[in-house]
Amino acid sequence: MHPLIPYAVASILFGLGVVGVLRRRNAILLLMAVELMLNAVNLVFITANATLPKAEPTGQIFTLFVIVIAAAEIGVGLAVVLQLFRLKAAINVDEIPLAEPAGEPEKEVADAG
Amino acid sequence: MTGLDFLLAGIGLVVVGAGWAVVATNQVVRAGLWLVVCLGALAAEFLLLTAELVAWTQVLIYLGAVVVLLLFAVMLTRAPIGPSPDLDRKIGPAGIVGVGVGLGLGTLFSVAYGWTRYDLPAQHGSAEVVGGPIFTTWVLPFEVVSVLLLSALVGAVVVSRGSK
Numbered sequence: 449m450h451p452l453i454p455y456a457v458a459s460i461l462f463g464l465g466v467v468g469v470l471r472r473r474n475a476i477l478l479l480m481a482v483e484l485m486l487n488a489v490n491l492v493f494i495t496a497n498a499t500l501p502k503a504e505p506t507g508q509i510f511t512l513f514v515i516v517i518a519a520a521e522i523g524v525g526l527a528v529v530l531q532l533f534r535l536k537a538a539i540n541v542d543e544i545p546l547a548e549p550a551g552e553p554e555k556e557v558a559d560a561g
Numbered sequence: 562m563t564g565l566d567f568l569l570a571g572i573g574l575v576v577v578g579a580g581w582a583v584v585a586t587n588q589v590v591r592a593g594l595w596l597v598v599c600l601g602a603l604a605a606e607f608l609l610l611t612a613e614l615v616a617w618t619q620v621l622i623y624l625g626a627v628v629v630l631l632l633f634a635v636m637l638t639r640a641p642i643g644p645s646p647d648l649d650r651k652i653g654p655a656g657i658v659g660v661g662v663g664l665g666l667g668t669l670f671s672v673a674y675g676w677t678r679y680d681l682p683a684q685h686g687s688a689e690v691v692g693g694p695i696f697t698t699w700v701l702p703f704e705v706v707s708v709l710l711l712s713a714l715v716g717a718v719v720v721s722r723g724s725k
Contacts, residue, residue, distance in 0.1 A: 449565050449681050454606060455670035457573035461580050461599075463663025468584035470655035474648055476634050477589065480596050483627065484580050487603050490615075498610045499679045505691040509699050511615050512691070515622050516706050520713035522627050526634045527717035534723070539638045540647070 454495040462488035473540040475529045479522060486518045565681075569609055575602040587648050589640040593632045600624055612686035 461484055468481025490511045497507025529539070538544050579599035583592050600623045607616035684690060695703055 449563070449569070449610070449679050450676060451674050451679060452671060452676060453566055453569045453573060454610065455674065456667055457569075457576055457606070459663050459666035459670060460577045462666055463659045464577070464580040464584050466662045467652075467655050467659030470658055471584065471649050471652055473650060474589060474640075476631060476638065476640075477584075477592055477648065480583055480592055480631060483596065483623075484583060484599065487600060487623075490619075491603060491606060494607050494610050494612045494615060497612070498681055498685065499674075500682075503682045503685050503690060505686065505694060508612050508615050508686055508691050509695055511612070512618060512695070513702065513706055515615075515618055516710055519622055519627060520710045522630055523717040524713050524720070526630055527721040530634060530637055531720055531723070533638045539640075542650075 449498065451495050451499050454491055458488040458491040458495070461485075461491070473542055475532070475539055475541050476526075478541065479525050479529070482525075483518065483522070486514060490514055565609060569606065572602050572605050572609070575599075576606065587644045587646065588642075589635050589645065589648070590632070590642065593628060593635060596631070597624055597628050600628070607686075610686075611681050611683075614686055614688045614691045616686075 465481045465483075465485030465488060468484060469478055472478045472481060493507040493511045493514070497505065497511075500507075532544060533539050536544050576599055579595045579602060582595040583599060586592050586595060600619065604616045604619040604624075607613075607619060
């Protein structure tokens, strides 16, 4: 097994994830691109683990942790995205204003709390 | 190049192709479905690298839970069926940064590993081999991760419940 093959796949996949995060406007597609990056890292962990001389599963255990944390991240991320969609009626990240316009009552903030 | 190498490279091509489709398609639902192909092929890659338990966890959690959650979110945000022309910004800067990151990582790995050949250890990723260290060496991080997952899901409920 030449580990450079899965490493090359992981590098390309991570690059694709970066392209997706920077290029996509839809927040859900952005989260999908983040998943691509996390999975590229998982592939690196698994491949590095397979090159160890002793049968130690440390890389696989880290991969399991990454999968669990990715599940938590996607849960919270989608909750935030859906709440934003309810409050602002926009799913494209560059259409959502970061700050409240000046002079407007803080109705939406009160809703969110 | 052995048969395993050709399999790894072939499935890697599927992973990369599906990943490209995820970031390039102009239909939101299809991006989610290509994500299924990409993550499933990655699970096959894990299986080839003897990480059985991780491969099946990948199928269970990513294909079974995360993708379904993403598709639910696509439905709840009323994504249009069919192509949407305004899904992307211009590819220029993002493409430059992405190609740079990919090339940089690839160079790093090829410098670090070269064309070295390794023999895969046998019985390397069974539930017994992975489960033992989780409950001995890594038991504290394991418990912390479970608390993190619980608090993240409670947080998700609180965020999405709104104010009333």
